[in-house]
Amino acid sequence: MSQKEILMGLTRESTNNEIKKAAFDLTWDIRFIAMATVEEGMPHARIFDMTLLDDGNIYFITATGKPTFDQLLANPNIVITGVTKDWLAVRINAMVKETDDPVIKEKFLEKNQGTKSLYSNSPDALRYFKLEKGEGEISHLYADDMIARLRFGWNGVDPRPFIYHIDEEKCTACGVCHDVCVGKSIRPGDKYSIDYFNCLECGSCYRKCPEGAVLKKK
Numbered sequence: 001m002s003q004k005e006i007l008m009g010l011t012r013e014s015t016n017n018e019i020k021k022a023a024f025d026l027t028w029d030i031r032f033i034a035m036a037t038v039e040e041g042m043p044h045a046r047i048f049d050m051t052l053l054d055d056g057n058i059y060f061i062t063a064t065g066k067p068t069f070d071q072l073l074a075n076p077n078i079v080i081t082g083v084t085k086d087w088l089a090v091r092i093n094a095m096v097k098e099t100d101d102p103v104i105k106e107k108f109l110e111k112n113q114g115t116k117s118l119y120s121n122s123p124d125a126l127r128y129f130k131l132e133k134g135e136g137e138i139s140h141l142y143a144d145d146m147i148a149r150l151r152f153g154w155n156g157v158d159p160r161p162f163i164y165h166i167d168e169e170k171c172t173a174c175g176v177c178h179d180v181c182v183g184k185s186i187r188p189g190d191k192y193s194i195d196y197f198n199c200l201e202c203g204s205c206y207r208k209c210p211e212g213a214v215l216k217k218k
């Protein structure tokens with residue numbers, strides 16, 4: 001099996017929970033990660049410190065005086081995304097929820113001694129948030145710009161669907177999509193199909209199919 005068939009030890013056959021765990025572990029490895037919130041329809045991004053605790057959930061803190069806190073109160077949806085120097089990347093879209101659990105707070109500060117020290121004279125300024133539910137993706141971008149990717153969801157949220165699909169009824173197996181596919185992710189056959197593990201979602205197959213057999217679903 002080539003390197004591009006495996007992503008962080010996972011394959012196309014890996015379970016949703018295995019992918020989620022890999023994504024959360026990768027987030028903890030990156031730790032200081034870009035996080036976007038929304039305020040009045042506009043995105044706001046900054047680097048945040050994400051912490052994986054032993055309950056398997058990711059937490060972060062902010063202070064009540066910060067704009068981030070107000071944004072989260074108004075709209076609890078965030079996106080975090082980051083990449084390692086080896087080009088392993090994670091993206092998570094999540095709804096966050098504040099927690100008052102003293103055990104979680106203690107465990108969080110145990111792993112964040114800098115925060116504990118910084119707010120030692122004003123600990124009540126801190127608010128603790130958990131990534132409650134959402135969906136995400138891990139990916140590996142290679143030197144030749146090929147990609148391997150896997151998606152997951154948790155707490156009732158489905159993985160984000162890929163947007164390009166081949167309608168078998170319309171496909172004449174002409175091979176045009178295979179020839180223009182930049183991700184080498186079109187599988188030939190009586191009816192052609194897309195292997196989403198290596199799909200870049202570039203849309204070349206959609207634009208070039210002479211039969212209109214590649215559908216785009218948002």
Ligand code: SF4
Binds near residue numbers: 175192212
């Ligand atoms: S280009 Fe369209 S019709 Fe041709 S193989 Fe691909 S999906 Fe089928």
Ligand code: SF4
Binds near residue numbers: 195198199203205206
């Ligand atoms: S969206 Fe791009 S990478 Fe994915 S199957 Fe179509 S042409 Fe290939």
